[in-house]
Amino acid sequence: MPEAASASLSARADTILGVRWPARARSGRLARVEAGLRYAIPALLSCFLACLVGLTVVHVRGEREEIVAAAASEIATTLRLAAALPGGSLDLEALAAGQARIERRLLLVSHDERVVVAQPPLPAGTDRLAQVLGDAEALTALGQRAGTLTLTIPGGETALAAMRRLPDGQRLAVVQPLAPLLAGWRERARDQAVLVGAAILVILGVAVAYGLQSRRAQSADRVCEQIRQRLDIALGRGGCGLWDWDIPRGRIYWSNSMYALLGYRREHEYLSFGTVNALVHPDDGDLYSLARGLAANQTTVDHAFRMRGADGAYVWLRTRAEVVPDAADGGSHLVGIAIDVSEQHQLAETSATADMRLRDAIEAISEAFVLWDTGNKLVLCNSKFRHLHALNPEDAQPGRRYAEVMSRGMLPQIRRELPESGAATARTFEAELTDGRWLQISERRTKDGGYVSVGTDITSLKRHQEQLVASERELIETVKDLKRSRRTLEVQTQQLADLAERYLDQKATAETASQAKSDFLANMSHELRTPLNAIIGFADVMASEVFGPLGSPRYTEYCRDIGESGHYLLSVIDDILNMSRIEGHRVRLAPREIPAEQAVGAALKLVAEAARAKSLHVGLDIAPDLTVLADERALHQILTNLLQNAVKFTPAEGSVVVRARRAGDCTHIFVEDTGIGIPRTILPRLGQPFVQVETNMTRSHKGSGLGLAIARSMAELHGGSLRIRSEVDQGTIVLVRLPAPTLDRLAQAAAAEASDAGAQETVAALREASGATRRREMARAAI
Numbered sequence: 001m002p003e004a005a006s007a008s009l010s011a012r013a014d015t016i017l018g019v020r021w022p023a024r025a026r027s028g029r030l031a032r033v034e035a036g037l038r039y040a041i042p043a044l045l046s047c048f049l050a051c052l053v054g055l056t057v058v059h060v061r062g063e064r065e066e067i068v069a070a071a072a073s074e075i076a077t078t079l080r081l082a083a084a085l086p087g088g089s090l091d092l093e094a095l096a097a098g099q100a101r102i103e104r105r106l107l108l109v110s111h112d113e114r115v116v117v118a119q120p121p122l123p124a125g126t127d128r129l130a131q132v133l134g135d136a137e138a139l140t141a142l143g144q145r146a147g148t149l150t151l152t153i154p155g156g157e158t159a160l161a162a163m164r165r166l167p168d169g170q171r172l173a174v175v176q177p178l179a180p181l182l183a184g185w186r187e188r189a190r191d192q193a194v195l196v197g198a199a200i201l202v203i204l205g206v207a208v209a210y211g212l213q214s215r216r217a218q219s220a221d222r223v224c225e226q227i228r229q230r231l232d233i234a235l236g237r238g239g240c241g242l243w244d245w246d247i248p249r250g251r252i253y254w255s256n257s258m259y260a261l262l263g264y265r266r267e268h269e270y271l272s273f274g275t276v277n278a279l280v281h282p283d284d285g286d287l288y289s290l291a292r293g294l295a296a297n298q299t300t301v302d303h304a305f306r307m308r309g310a311d312g313a314y315v316w317l318r319t320r321a322e323v324v325p326d327a328a329d330g331g332s333h334l335v336g337i338a339i340d341v342s343e344q345h346q347l348a349e350t351s352a353t354a355d356m357r358l359r360d361a362i363e364a365i366s367e368a369f370v371l372w373d374t375g376n377k378l379v380l381c382n383s384k385f386r387h388l389h390a391l392n393p394e395d396a397q398p399g400r401r402y403a404e405v406m407s408r409g410m411l412p413q414i415r416r417e418l419p420e421s422g423a424a425t426a427r428t429f430e431a432e433l434t435d436g437r438w439l440q441i442s443e444r445r446t447k448d449g450g451y452v453s454v455g456t457d458i459t460s461l462k463r464h465q466e467q468l469v470a471s472e473r474e475l476i477e478t479v480k481d482l483k484r485s486r487r488t489l490e491v492q493t494q495q496l497a498d499l500a501e502r503y504l505d506q507k508a509t510a511e512t513a514s515q516a517k518s519d520f521l522a523n524m525s526h527e528l529r530t531p532l533n534a535i536i537g538f539a540d541v542m543a544s545e546v547f548g549p550l551g552s553p554r555y556t557e558y559c560r561d562i563g564e565s566g567h568y569l570l571s572v573i574d575d576i577l578n579m580s581r582i583e584g585h586r587v588r589l590a591p592r593e594i595p596a597e598q599a600v601g602a603a604l605k606l607v608a609e610a611a612r613a614k615s616l617h618v619g620l621d622i623a624p625d626l627t628v629l630a631d632e633r634a635l636h637q638i639l640t641n642l643l644q645n646a647v648k649f650t651p652a653e654g655s656v657v658v659r660a661r662r663a664g665d666c667t668h669i670f671v672e673d674t675g676i677g678i679p680r681t682i683l684p685r686l687g688q689p690f691v692q693v694e695t696n697m698t699r700s701h702k703g704s705g706l707g708l709a710i711a712r713s714m715a716e717l718h719g720g721s722l723r724i725r726s727e728v729d730q731g732t733i734v735l736v737r738l739p740a741p742t743l744d745r746l747a748q749a750a751a752a753e754a755s756d757a758g759a760q761e762t763v764a765a766l767r768e769a770s771g772a773t774r775r776r777e778m779a780r781a782a783i
Contacts, residue, residue: 263310
């Protein structure tokens with residue numbers, strides 16, 4: 001029995017609250033057939049009438065067509081007989097004999113379309129064929145080939161006409177008006193129409209009577225259904241269900257609200273005694289005991305029990321019923337309602353649980369608690385109250401008066417009482433007991449006239465007050481000490497001022513030392529480049545075996561290692577030089593508008609070979625026509641350092657993606673990789689010179705630790721920034737924020753470029769001279 005809402009109509013159509021309609025005691029299949037016939041019979045009658053009218057029309061039209069076809073055949077026969085006569089022997093009067101009653105006219109027409117002879121004769125002044133036939137061009141042109149045509153002759157009358165050429169060259173035309181031919185047909189058609197009309201009226205009368213009777217039956221069904229629905233709604237809204245127990249037959253009827261109450265779906269009109277008894281909770285009795293009570297002349301039932309619902313949970317029901325004799329079937333029925341009282345039972349259980357919890361809570365509090373009613377009778381108290389007054393649990397029974405309870409115990413000896421308020425409905429006072437404890441006793445009147453008393457142990461508060469008094473004395477002494485400390489602080493302030501002055505002197509000395517360090521690194525790096533160039537050159541010459549073989553393949557491998565180490569050392573020296581120039585503020589930028597895709601592509605070319613060697617996927621995601629305002633060499637250095645780091649620290653089969661987007665007045669360039677990642681503890685220090693992710697003991701990748709520092713410094717020189725976000729074993733995302741080209745920025749860059757034109761020419765000359773010197777040194781070293 002799933003859900004009550006989907007109860008089938010067939011299971012309840014013949015009953016209203018358990019009472020069966022005698023006239024409708026039929027199966028559900030017949031009920032469905034009856035419902036179908038209500039719509040099928042009018043449709044069948046309509047089809048019958050339509051067929052009757054259609055057949056009558058077809059029959060009448062068929063008779064007309066037969067008459068017209070017979071006339072056309074007679075006309076054709078007449079023309080064939082006339083054409084079969086020898087020339088000059090045609091007698092129209094004899095040929096037209098017997099045809100006057102149907103007003104058939106024979107016309108002998110000459111070659112010039114003039115009527116020579118007409119039988120019956122034509123009116124005076126009518127001697128042309130066109131005056132008789134009207135527009136009969138098809139007939140005159142085709143003649144015999146046209147056959148018998150239906151024409152509208154002058155006067156608006158419809159006629160059949162045919163023409164045939166005679167042996168003497170003349171033509172014979174036969175004109176047969178349709179009105180005389182169809183006179184009898186019209187009379188017969190009228191009679192048939194009268195008969196069909198009468199039949200239609202009779203059938204319509206029968207159909208209307210059937211429809212009225214069917215509508216009355218439907219109205220009665222709807223009224224019964226409305227009564228049932230309203231009763232079900234009333235019972236359902238009231239949380240009730242109707243019972244009708246047919247005691248002799250052992251079957252029970254439930255209303256829809258009863259099914260809905262338990263969550264079942266109606267499957268049969270009646271339930272068996274055993275089915276309902278199986279739903280009753282075994283601890284609440286059964287229907288057999290109820291049946292035995294009814295057999296013992298019990299006429300009313302008022303019983304509470306539990307029944308199992310569709311979800312398996314039990315629902316508390318209270319059934320009130322009465323035995324009602326049924327004169328129709330000679331038996332008796334137990335009729336009543338079942339009310340859902342689950343909420344009442346649950347409320348009672350909740351109240352009992354809440355009362356138990358309240359008592360437990362009162363017992364668990366640390367205060368002495370007691371509640372008296374309006375007659376000064378004990379309602380509730382906890383063990384603290386009994387202990388305070390030395391009462392046994394039997395002495396403090398609820399319902400005893402105040403005097404009786406207090407007489408069984410003893411009041412605590414109060415050494416000192418400190419009243420705080422003397423209101424009529426509330427009183428609070430403090431009492432010091434003989435054992436040194438302090439109690440704060442609060443008494444309040446309740447709304448029903450009783451009062452509640454709570455005694456709180458405030459011994460710790462009293463001790464705290466004493467401690468506060470002692471602390472106040474200590475505070476006074478502390479103020480005195482602070483005054484002495486103030487004088488000491490003034491002396492220390494003067495000393496700090498002297499120390500600050502010395503710090504500034506030492507800071508200037510340190511900055512001078514730092515500048516000297518940068519100059520030293522720059523000079524040393526410059527000096528190291530010359531021998532490195534010679535080492536790299538000689539290693540390349542030996543590896544290429546220009547002056548002959550070296551003798552052993554290992555020498556070639558050693559030369560390649562020397563060249564790679566020289567190149568690596570040269571890159572480190574270049575990084576040191578770049579870092580020293582940045583720290584010495586000797587880097588001058590020439591910003592201009594650069595396409596982002598072009599700059600990224602140039603940097604990717606330098607790492608393409610390394611990426612292919614590790615089978616890395618390199619991707620680009622750059623917005624179309626995106627530009628950046630930057631120095632071309634500085635931007636190339638930033639992107640190259642970031643891409644080299646991404647390729648270096650990304651394992652094989654990984655991916656490196658470069659993205660670029662416009663963000664307001666800035667351009668954001670993202671370098672993302674799926675490499676080893678960076679611990680969060682090291683992220684704040686990255687970007688400082690010589691700081692690396694790996695330590696000297698665990699380092700597995702070569703590098704000076706200056707790449708990120710140079711990239712960050714170059715980005716900041718452009719007025720931008722560099723940020724890093726990374727997770728270990730997940731990858732790293734480096735964001736470079738650079739200014740986007742705007743009109744104001746382009747104008748400022750153009751002005752700065754114009755003012756530095758002279759300085760740039762001088763620098764170019766010096767670079768050319770330095771390059772020439774370097775080439776001479778390399779040539780000398782090669783010799």
